[in-house]
Amino acid sequence: MKKISKFLPSLALVGALSLVPVTTSSLAAADTANYQELEKFMSVYERVKANYVDQVDDHTLIKGAIDGMLAALDPHSSYVEASDFQQLKTTTDGNYGGLGLSVTAEDGVIKVIAPTEDTPAWRAGIKAGDYITHINGELLYGLSLDEAVDKMRGAPGTPIKLTIVRSGRDKPFDVNLVRERIELRPVKWEVKDGIGYLNINTFSGNVGDQVKSGLLSIDKATGGKPLGYIVDLRSNPGGLLDQAVDVADDFLDSGEIVSQRGRDKSDIERYYARPGDMAHGLPVIVLTDAGTASASEIVAGALQDHRRALIMGETSFGKGSVQTVVITGPQSALRLTTARYYTPSGRSVQAGGIEPDIVVPQLSDPDYKDRPAIREADLRRHLLAQSKVEDKLLEKDDTTDPRFAMTSAELEKAGVKDFQLDYAIKTLKRLAGPLSVASAASPKKLR
Numbered sequence: 001m002k003k004i005s006k007f008l009p010s011l012a013l014v015g016a017l018s019l020v021p022v023t024t025s026s027l028a029a030a031d032t033a034n035y036q037e038l039e040k041f042m043s044v045y046e047r048v049k050a051n052y053v054d055q056v057d058d059h060t061l062i063k064g065a066i067d068g069m070l071a072a073l074d075p076h077s078s079y080v081e082a083s084d085f086q087q088l089k090t091t092t093d094g095n096y097g098g099l100g101l102s103v104t105a106e107d108g109v110i111k112v113i114a115p116t117e118d119t120p121a122w123r124a125g126i127k128a129g130d131y132i133t134h135i136n137g138e139l140l141y142g143l144s145l146d147e148a149v150d151k152m153r154g155a156p157g158t159p160i161k162l163t164i165v166r167s168g169r170d171k172p173f174d175v176n177l178v179r180e181r182i183e184l185r186p187v188k189w190e191v192k193d194g195i196g197y198l199n200i201n202t203f204s205g206n207v208g209d210q211v212k213s214g215l216l217s218i219d220k221a222t223g224g225k226p227l228g229y230i231v232d233l234r235s236n237p238g239g240l241l242d243q244a245v246d247v248a249d250d251f252l253d254s255g256e257i258v259s260q261r262g263r264d265k266s267d268i269e270r271y272y273a274r275p276g277d278m279a280h281g282l283p284v285i286v287l288t289d290a291g292t293a294s295a296s297e298i299v300a301g302a303l304q305d306h307r308r309a310l311i312m313g314e315t316s317f318g319k320g321s322v323q324t325v326v327i328t329g330p331q332s333a334l335r336l337t338t339a340r341y342y343t344p345s346g347r348s349v350q351a352g353g354i355e356p357d358i359v360v361p362q363l364s365d366p367d368y369k370d371r372p373a374i375r376e377a378d379l380r381r382h383l384l385a386q387s388k389v390e391d392k393l394l395e396k397d398d399t400t401d402p403r404f405a406m407t408s409a410e411l412e413k414a415g416v417k418d419f420q421l422d423y424a425i426k427t428l429k430r431l432a433g434p435l436s437v438a439s440a441a442s443p444k445k446l447r
Contacts, residue, residue: 041065067144074337075104075379076323078146081332098153099160100182101126102237102291104379105145109133113317114235114291116184117201120177126164127365128235128291129373133172134163156181168370189214191221192230195428197421199232200247203239203295208246215250215278227432228283230424231299234313238294241322241341245271248302250278251309257302260322260339267339283431284309285424288356290373293317300354301343311356312427313420318376320350321383340383351377351384358427364419366408 045061063081070077100119103110110132115121133140135151143151152160158179165172187210188199196218198211218226231251238244241260248257252273259270286300286309297316303309322339342348353375362368376382403423406414416422 070336072381074321074381074383076319076321076335077337078335079328079332080146080335081329098179098182099177100180101152102235102293103132103145103149103152105148106379108141108143110140110145110148113293114237114289116182116237117199117235118185119182120180124175124177126162126175127166127367128289129167131165132162133165134161136161137163154179166367168367187211187214189217191218191226192425193429194222194225194227195425195432196222196226196229197232198229200296201236203236203243203247205240205243207239207243208250211247211250212278226282228285228428229279230285230287230421230428231303231309232287232421233292233296233300234287234289234420235291236293236296237291238296238319241295241298244295244298248299249273251284251303252306253277255306256344258298258341258343260341262339269339283428285428286311287313287420287424288316288354289314289362289420290317290375292354293376294319297349297354298341298343301347301349304354304357305344305347310358310427311354312358312360312424313356314359314361314373315355315375316349316353318349318351318353320348320352320376337383351375351382360420360423361404362418362420363404363406364408364411364417 045065048056048061049058063079066079070079099121100116101121102113102116104113105111112126112128112130112132114128115126132148135148138151140148140151152162154160156179160177160179162175162177163172164175184202184204186200186202186204186207188201190197196215198214198218200207200211215229218229229251241258245257253275254273257271257273259268261268284303286303288296288300288311292300292313293316297319300309300311300316304311320340320342321337322341323335324338326334326336328334340348340350406419411417411419
């Protein structure tokens, strides 16, 4: 009810306009301009209703008008009904039938932002930056994003064929998949060479508790003596703000985690860490890439600003806006961008992203040089950051770097399947070498 109540005063004001006399010329001018715009809308609505070649019901026309209004704002505001409403709920809950893809639309074409790990799309080798042009041979050009997503989702066990265009490939190619019930395992943990590894795939409803459980399990598995931690946020499209705050809090003792700021200067909400670092002050590396977005950028930005972790990998997606979901009916909801968020130092990552402290390309991906990264700044009508942000869409460096000279084939022969993770493990072992006696029982902080 708290979120819904924010919208009630403006609705009540509209209804009361006819009862309150206009007392100033400025108010009268504003009202006149508003009514002129509404008259334009009603004129078009009535003309379409009366003269369109096929009879169209009111619901279709009003729904289309709402969709167009929100599409004119930014890529993340939308209005959903019926099946789309159920998809919104199940995606937030981390359970739906489909392929496991985060996608966006641009110029009538569907672009892949990132596949989710352990899903049909991920196992089939679909990659960030791929274009999906056809589904089961049907051209997608001109469909809305919601319509294309609806075609990709379906009953678990049903087959689907995607036609993919990938930079660096001469011809399009088909990928055959089988839809599955996407029951995301948002957090997975293991111990690699004495290092606690946390892979966070999304920020759905219970991620904070699962991260805490993973950290405790790593302590138990290492006898309370991990060398440090790697938090893998690659291809994590984000999720719930409170879960991002909870996860960042696990690695911080105090200080601000994130602030969200609305339209008015006074509309600022800040979130702070509570005492207690579950990582015991041990070194932390956070892995990011172009698919690291939204809530995962909140975590990366907070740990970077507090000098609590090294950010390694590639510049993140750059989605620095907050969406509020308002239930407007039994089967409908408005998802509206209501604020921008800022890191503890006051940085807006909107359209710029989190830049890594150590840039590490994914050399084990043979297509990484030719495949463009898709980020927030590539989306039509993306919000502008309210601070100067240097926007580097691609990390390109023509200078030969001896650290990154191996090819994907050479890495595969050497048994390295994930170069970024391998590089992070080796870096953390060097960082933790002199402090290997640090443990959960006797924490020692880096100085």
